[in-house]
Amino acid sequence: EPEVTQTPSHQVTQMGQEVILRCVPISNHLYFYWYRQILGQKVEFLVSFYNNEISEKSEIFDDQFSVERPDGSNFTLKIRSTKLEDSAMYFCASSRQPYGYTFGSGTRLTVV
Amino acid sequence: TQLLEQSPQFLSIQEGENLTVYCNSSSVFSSLQWYRQEPGEGPVLLVTVVTGGEVKKLKRLTFQFGDARKDSSLHITAAQTGDTGLYLCAGPGTYGGSQGNLIFGKGTKLSVKP
Numbered sequence: 001e002p003e004v005t006q007t008p009s010h011q012v013t014q015m016g017q018e019v020i021l022r023c024v025p026i027s028n029h030l031y032f033y034w035y036r037q038i039l040g041q042k043v044e045f046l047v048s049f050y051n052n053e054i055s056e057k058s059e060i061f062d063d064q065f066s067v068e069r070p071d072g073s074n075f076t077l078k079i080r081s082t083k084l085e086d087s088a089m090y091f092c093a094s095s096r097q098p099y100g101y102t103f104g105s106g107t108r109l110t111v112v
Numbered sequence: 113t114q115l116l117e118q119s120p121q122f123l124s125i126q127e128g129e130n131l132t133v134y135c136n137s138s139s140v141f142s143s144l145q146w147y148r149q150e151p152g153e154g155p156v157l158l159v160t161v162v163t164g165g166e167v168k169k170l171k172r173l174t175f176q177f178g179d180a181r182k183d184s185s186l187h188i189t190a191a192q193t194g195d196t197g198l199y200l201c202a203g204p205g206t207y208g209g210s211q212g213n214l215i216f217g218k219g220t221k222l223s224v225k226p
Contacts, residue, residue, distance in 0.1 A: 004154075031212050033212065033213070035214075041218070042216050042217065042218050042219075043155065043200065043202075043214075043216040044216075045205060045213040045214060045215065048212055048213050056212075056213050058213070091154045091155075093154070095212060097212075098204075098212030099143065099145070099160065099204065099212050099214065100157070100160070101155075101157060101212075101214070102157070103154030103155050103156070104154050105152070105153050105154050106152070106153070106154050108152075
């Protein structure tokens with residue numbers, strides 16, 4: 001069964017540092033997403049990406065966040081200057097059409 | 113603001129029992145999805161319901177979409193320990209487009225004891 005692969009599985013970073021979370025979506029999928037889940041809270045939408053550009057983003061996805069699909073296979077989420085409140089599980093997802101998601105296993109980001 | 117409220121928040125039952133969990137909203141959704149999430153893993157899609165009144169079955173799991181498309185239920189027959197997990201409902205959100213973003217409920221944490 002095809003999988004969405006996320007690396008690293010855990011990342012600890014100092015406040016103010018930049019982090020890049022990496023995802024390899026399923027190869028024939030066209031829509032790509034990042035979500036986050038703060039411990040004990042809801043899964044929250046961050047951004048969707050289609051046709052090499054951001055198609056939708058939430059109010060959480062401010063100027064500190066950016067996404068890239070640098071080489072046709074990877075899909076990255078960059079947080080420029082991490083804050084304590086950025087600590088969460090970050091999930092990448094992909095789909096062939098809107099809503100038919102496959103999620104990755106997530107990256108647990110801890111900002112200290 | 114679209115919200116999905118799930119109940120109960122926690123459910124602990126014995127193996128073999130039946131259970132129903134609920135997902136409710138004051139908003140109409142074009143579709144709803146149910147996911148199951150294990151600790152430390154991403155949500156796994158179980159089913160998508162699209163038509164008001166629709167019933168879908170996945171082995172011992174029965175999913176229903178309300179006639180008004182504002183609510184959904186998940187019924188598990190003869191629960192097994194392998195059904196333990198967090199059950200999430202999700203529906204299309206709106207951030208100005210229709211490119212697939214979802215809003216999620218907080219989930220029902222199910223524990224099935226042997």
